[in-house]
Amino acid sequence: MEPILEDLEQAEGLAALQAASEAIRNHYRIDHVVYHWVDSAGDQYGCGTYSDDWRDRYLEHNYLRIDPVILGCFQRFHPVDWKRLDWSSKPARTFQAEAIEHGVGNQGFSVPIRGPNGQFALFTVSHSCDDETWAEWTEAHRRDLILIAHTFNEKALDFEPDRAPEQSQSLSPREVDAMTFLAMGYSRAQVADTLSISEHTLRVYIESARFKLGAMNTTHAVARAMSRGLIVV
Amino acid sequence: MEPILEDLEQAEGLAALQAASEAIRNHYRIDHVVYHWVDSAGDQYGCGTYSDDWRDRYLEHNYLRIDPVILGCFQRFHPVDWKRLDWSSKPARTFQAEAIEHGVGNQGFSVPIRGPNGQFALFTVSHSCDDETWAEWTEAHRRDLILIAHTFNEKALDFEPDRAPEQSQSLSPREVDAMTFLAMGYSRAQVADTLSISEHTLRVYIESARFKLGAMNTTHAVARAMSRGLIVV
């Protein structure tokens, strides 16, 4: 795998990443290699070997919200085999059937990668084969895949500087307190009481936090603070 | 490095991780190897080769809040050399002087690792040597360190299942829609309009979602849905 990783490290530009996906696919003789990025604003970016057809359909139907790979990896720390995800819900099964119809393999292995400010990326390999073959293959290349995933992500960020240092406006300590307790379900009165300040003062914090975060209301502000990693609940 | 990683993969129990840190240190002939975890509640956990003295001092003074390694890596995606961090602030310099006094090397390399729910871990190696030697060393072992960091984190999570996110009750599609749009800052009226349902119906979804999530109000429900990965914003 060494030369594959070195090639990837040398890649320049997004087109090169696309080529790298294909090189990885050919090297490992698997069906698909995909890198998928989800922004804290909900924007998506991807590159890989899926058909244009499937990619367009995925975006058009906003499958992001039902794709068990995304949903499952979003809750996980570690790389995961698709078999271990939850495919039981009806939309998930429909999605799965449709994916296979569009050439996505029945087996898959995805590496979640997280960054600051709620940035989330997924590096996936997929293939059509039986369970045993797949288990052997993933076991053999697990380490490679982790390294490739991280290198891939690093490269993708290099070429899209907008995505990386999205230096979000930071919150003052009191603003963080306010957002945190609100995210914990406290009402304004309770938060004010907890922080031993007047409710009016608290409101100023909430408002300034909302302003800094470009949020339309308190719920929005809390959601943004969370997805940017400014507060942890 | 292979045997080191295999040993790590075989490790059982927290004591074994402590031993693994020391094994890694000896293998690479460096001063320190440290794994540091920051919990969603602000709790910390760590293991490694720092002296008890320094570790206690770090915890006692809550250095977490001024440590440039933590602060810097928290804003970063990729592994980073300590030289590239911001040591300019006064507390940071004080901290640095104190760290070196307690045996922490003048050089360091840290791998940030993120999980769902704002979980954050850091795997660090540190050494005392000149810049050039360190640059060569990190360049040569960069890949190893990334893999070791992830394996280390995986092991640490295995032994502390509390830390892994629990599988929570799932939301119905409409509830997910409701939570998602609310997290995007829409008011109830706007969400109802967007979903083309009456505001009252929407309210039923919000309430049932709130009930399922054990949340006290809408903001709380959205926060919980986000931190459990039930919605993606």
Next chain:
DNA sequence: TTTCCCCTCCCCAGAAATAGCGAGGGCGAG
């Protein structure tokens, strides 16, 4: 020293969310 941000407090009116009651049809599992 001035400027900027942070923290703290106050009033008021209108908009929005919450809490409680109700109703009916559809669809899948047991």
Next chain:
DNA sequence: CTCGCCCTCGCTATTTCTGGGGAGGGGAAA
């Protein structure tokens, strides 16, 4: 065929939040 869950809609009253004002002190950086 129930039972439970999901989706849809109605009303009223109360509580809470939001959006405008305004004021002063402290601390850090320039």
